[in-house]
Amino acid sequence: xxxxxxxxxxxxxxxxxxxxxxxDYAGLSFADLAAAACHAALADTDRSEAVSAQVKVVxxxxxxxxxxxxxxxxxxxxxxxxxxxxxxxxxxxxAILEKVGGQSPLALLADVGERIARGETAAAxxxxxxxxxxxxxxxxxxxxxxxxxxxxxxxxxxxxIDKGMGFEGTLSPASIAHGIRAPVTxxxxxxxxxxxxxxxxREAYARAMGELFEPFTRVAASNPYSSAAVRPMTxxxxxxxxxxxxxxxxxxxxxxVSRDQVNQAAAVVVMSIGAAREAGVEEGKWIYLHGAALANxxxxxxxxDIGAYPAASAVIARALDVAGKSxxxxxxxxxxxxxxxxxxxxxxxxxxxxxDDPRGLTVTGGLPYFGGAGNNYSMHAFASMVERLRAAPxxxxxxxxxxxxxxxxxxxxxxxxxxxWPGCDTAGVQAELDKAxxxxxxxxxxxxxxxxxxxxxxxxxxxDQAIVIGELLSGGRFIATTRDEATIAAMLAYxxxxxxVEVDQGEKRNGFRLV
Numbered sequence: 001x002x003x004x005x006x007x008x009x010x011x012x013x014x015x016x017x018x019x020x021x022x023x024d025y026a027g028l029s030f031a032d033l034a035a036a037a038c039h040a041a042l043a044d045t046d047r048s049e050a051v052s053a054q055v056k057v058v059x060x061x062x063x064x065x066x067x068x069x070x071x072x073x074x075x076x077x078x079x080x081x082x083x084x085x086x087x088x089x090x091x092x093x094x095a096i097l098e099k100v101g102g103q104s105p106l107a108l109l110a111d112v113g114e115r116i117a118r119g120e121t122a123a124a125x126x127x128x129x130x131x132x133x134x135x136x137x138x139x140x141x142x143x144x145x146x147x148x149x150x151x152x153x154x155x156x157x158x159x160x161i162d163k164g165m166g167f168e169g170t171l172s173p174a175s176i177a178h179g180i181r182a183p184v185t186x187x188x189x190x191x192x193x194x195x196x197x198x199x200x201x202r203e204a205y206a207r208a209m210g211e212l213f214e215p216f217t218r219v220a221a222s223n224p225y226s227s228a229a230v231r232p233m234t235x236x237x238x239x240x241x242x243x244x245x246x247x248x249x250x251x252x253x254x255x256x257v258s259r260d261q262v263n264q265a266a267a268v269v270v271m272s273i274g275a276a277r278e279a280g281v282e283e284g285k286w287i288y289l290h291g292a293a294l295a296n297x298x299x300x301x302x303x304x305d306i307g308a309y310p311a312a313s314a315v316i317a318r319a320l321d322v323a324g325k326s327x328x329x330x331x332x333x334x335x336x337x338x339x340x341x342x343x344x345x346x347x348x349x350x351x352x353x354x355x356d357d358p359r360g361l362t363v364t365g366g367l368p369y370f371g372g373a374g375n376n377y378s379m380h381a382f383a384s385m386v387e388r389l390r391a392a393p394x395x396x397x398x399x400x401x402x403x404x405x406x407x408x409x410x411x412x413x414x415x416x417x418x419x420x421w422p423g424c425d426t427a428g429v430q431a432e433l434d435k436a437x438x439x440x441x442x443x444x445x446x447x448x449x450x451x452x453x454x455x456x457x458x459x460x461x462x463x464d465q466a467i468v469i470g471e472l473l474s475g476g477r478f479i480a481t482t483r484d485e486a487t488i489a490a491m492l493a494y495x496x497x498x499x500x501v502e503v504d505q506g507e508k509r510n511g512f513r514l515v
Contacts, residue, residue, distance in 0.1 A: 003418045005274035008113040009286040010414075012051065012269035013383035014040025015225040017371075019263070020137045027134045028263065029147040030063050031077045034129040035087040037265035041125070041383075042088075045269060050279035054123040054271065057115055058085045059096035059108045061128030061376040064260070067100045067165065069374075072135050075148030082151035082158065084127060093121065094159045098375075099166030101403025102336055103294060105268075105379040106410035110292060110424035112270050117421045122275035128376030129265035133227065136261060170404040172299045174441070177509045178481045179467050184249045184257055185457055186300060186405035187339040189469060191251055193453035194307030194341055194349075196497045202251065209256055209340040210235030212348075212355040213366065216337060220365020225380065227262035227371030250456040250492070258338040258372035266379035268386075284416075287386045290396065291323030291413040292424040295433055297406055301479060302438035306453050306469065309345035311433055312409040316350060316400060318429050319411035322422050325396060327351045330413070332388045332397035333359060334381040337366035342402045346409070363388055363397075375403070382412075389416045442476025445505040448515070449478050451496050456488055463488045468501065468512055478503050480512035487514055 016036040018028055028036070042048040060081040065072045077083035081095040096111060098104040105128070112124035138145060153160035171180060180186050195205040217238070220230040233255065237245070241253040248257050271279070276286060297303070297311040320326060333353075335343045347353045347361055355361070363384040364370040367377055378401040385397045393416050401410035412424075449472040457465045466488045467481045480503050482488070490496075491514070500515040 003273060003420060005272060006117055006119055007273045007421050008116040008270050009273055009276060009288055010268055010386055011271050011276050011281045011285050012041040012045035013386045014038065014044055014267045015380055015383050016040060016265045017225045017227060017263060018134070019228060020133055027138055027145065028131065030129045030131050031080060031083040031087065031149065033131055033263060033265040034060065034080070034084045034127045034267065037129065037267040038084060038088055038125060038127050041267035041269050045281050045285065047280045051123060051269060051271065051281065052088065052090060054275050054279060055090050055125045056093040056121045057096070057112050057124035058090060058092045059098060059112060059124065059126045060084065061098050061104050061108065061379060062100050063130060064132060064374045067375065070132065072147070073139060074135070074145040077147070077149040077151070079151045079153065079160065082153060083149045086151065090125065091156060092158055094161065095153060096161045097163060099163045100375060101166060101408050102375055102377055103401040103403040103408045103410040104375050105382060106292060106401050106412050106424065107294060109268065109270065113289065113421060114423065116270060116272050123269065123271040125267065125269055127265065127267035128379050130374040130376060131263050133261040133263045169296060169299055170407045172301055174479060175300055178479050179457065179465055180300065183338065183405060184252060185455060185467065187341055188249045188252055188455035189300065189453050189467065190306055190406055191339065191341040192455060192497065193305065194344060196453060197305065197307050202495055206239040206251060207235060210239030212340050212343060213238050213256065213368065215356065215360060216362050216366035217369050219360065219362050220369035223365045223370055225264065226365055226369065227259060227264055230365065230369050246461050247458050249458060252339065256340060256368060258367035259369070260372050260374070262371035262373050264371050264373040264380065266376060266383050268379060268382055285390060287389055287414055287416055288419040289412060289422060290415050290419045291319040291321070291422055292411065293318040293429050294408070294410040294424060294426045295429040296408050298438055300405060301441060301469070301477060304439045309342065309406050309409065310436070312342065312346040312400065313350035314429050314433055315409045316346060316398070316411040318425050319413050322425065323413040325413060327353065329396060330398050331359060331392065331395040332363060332385060333361050334363045334385060335361050335400040336378060336402035337362060337368070338372060338402065342406055346400045385414055389414060439477050442472045442478055445478050445510045446503055448473045449501055449503050451499050451501060454491065454496055456491060463492060466491055472503065478510065480510035482511055490514055
C-alpha cells in the first residue's frame with residue numbers, strides 16, 4: 001500500500017511513575033514528571049537525538065491544578081509545554097496547552113496530527129502529568145518546595161496556543177446549585193439512572209459493578225506504571241462497603257472510584273512517515289490512526305436518559321466506520337473507567353461486549369486501580385495500546401476517552417497496519433447528536449413527582465446530602481436536594497427509585513420529602 005510521506009504515525013511512547021514509598025522517591029514536580037515520560041518516549045524510538053531534533057511542536061494536557069480542580073502550594077510552571085521542552089533541549093515553533101477533560105489526549109493527538117499531515121511540521125511531542133500524591137504527601141509533612149517557573153514564548157519565537165478551559169456546557173447553574181459539583185456525584189446520578197432503566201436491585205447492580213472492574217484489578221496489578229502497588233481483587237471485595245472500602249457517594253464505595261492521588265506522566269511522539277524514515281525509526285514501531293471522533297454530550301439535566309451516553313456510542317460508531325472495522329475486528333481495548341457507568345455505556349450497552357470479554361476492556365488497569373492521572377489518563381492508554389499493537393503486527397485496538405461528567409467522549413482506532421491519516425471527526429457526529437431534543441425542565445419545580453435517579457453523598461463516612469432528579473406528575477423534569485437525616489436514612493434503607501416525592505421550589509434550590 002502506498003502511503004503519503006506526510007502521513008502522521010506514532011513512533012514513540014513513554015510512561016513514568018513515582019511512588020512515595022519507593023527508595024528513590026524525590027518528590028518530582030509536574031514538569032519533571034512529564035520530562036521523564038518524554039525522555040522515555042524519545043528513547044522508545046531508538047533514535048532519540050535524530051527524532052528530538054525534528055520536534056517543532058510540543059503540547060501538554062492540563063494538570064488538575066491548571067484545570068482549577070485543586071491548589072498547589074508550591075507554585076507551578078506558568079507554561080508547562082515550554083517548561084518541559086526546555087528540559088528536553090527542544091526549542092519549539094509551536095507550544096499548545098489543551099482544554100480540560102479526559103478526552104483531551106485525543107484532541108491534542110488530532111491537532112498535532114493535522115499539523116503534520118498538512119506539512120506544517122515534521123514531528124511533535126505531546127505529554128501530560130499529575131503530581132497530586134506528592135502535593136498531598138509533602139503538604140501533610142509541612143515540607144515546602146518551589147515549583148514556580150516562567151517561560152516567555154515571545155522571547156523564544158514560539159507561537160503559544162492556550163485553547164482555554166473548555167468547561168462550557170458541562171454543568172448548568174441548577175445542577176451546581178443542587179450539589180452536583182464533584183465528578184463522583186454526577187457519575188453516581190448517571191449510575192443509578194442506568195440501574196433504574198435496567199430494573200436492577202441495588203444488590204444486583206453492585207455485583208455487576210464489581211464484576212466489571214474485577215479484571216481491571218488484575219491488569220493494574222501487573223502494570224509497572226500503576227500509581228501504587230495493587231493486588232487483584234474479587235468482585236465482592238470491590239463492591240462491598242467496609243472499613244477499608246468506605247462509602248463515598250451512593251452507589252460507590254471507595255474501590256469503585258477513580259484514584260486521583262498519583263504521580264504519573266505519559267508522552268507520545270508523532271512524526272510524518274517521511275520524517276520517521278529520515279530519523280531512522282524502524283517501521284515496526286509505527287502505529288497508525290485508522291479512525292477517530294470526538295463529540296459533546298448534553299448537560300446532565302438535559303439528557304433524556306441520564307443513565308445513557310449517546311455521544312459515546314455515536315463517537316465509537318463513527319471511529320469504527322472510518323476505520324472500516326467492527327467490534328469483532330478489534331483485538332485490544334481501553335475504555336475510560338473513572339467509574340463503572342462510562343464503561344457500561346460505551347462497552348456493554350453500546351458495543352454489546354461483556355465484562356469478561358477475553359480481549360479485556362483495559363490495557364492499563366483503569367483509573368481506580370492503575371491511577372486516575374487527571375486529564376492525562378488516556379495518554380497512558382495510548383502508550384500501553386501502542387506497546388500491545390507493536391507486539392502483535394496487524395492487530396487493531398480501540399481507545400475510548402471520557403471527559404467531564406459523561407460530557408465529552410472521544411474514540412480512536414489504532415493499528416500497526418498502514419493507513420492514510422483519516423483525521424478526527426467532530427462536526428459530523430455532533431450535528432447528528434444535536435438533532436435529538438433535550439429533556440424539558442418543569443417551569444414550576446413544585447408538586448408531586450417520581451424519582452428517576454438519586455444519590456446520597458458522604459462526608460467523612462457519614463451520609464450528608466441526598467440529591468434526586470425525576471419527573472413531576474404534572475410534566476417536566478425536576479431536581480431537588482435535602483440534608484434531612486430521616487429522609488436520607490429512609491433512602492439508604494429502602495431503594496428510592498420510582499418513589500413518589502413532594503417537591504418544594506426554593507429561591508436557590510429545591511427541597512423534597514418522601515411520600
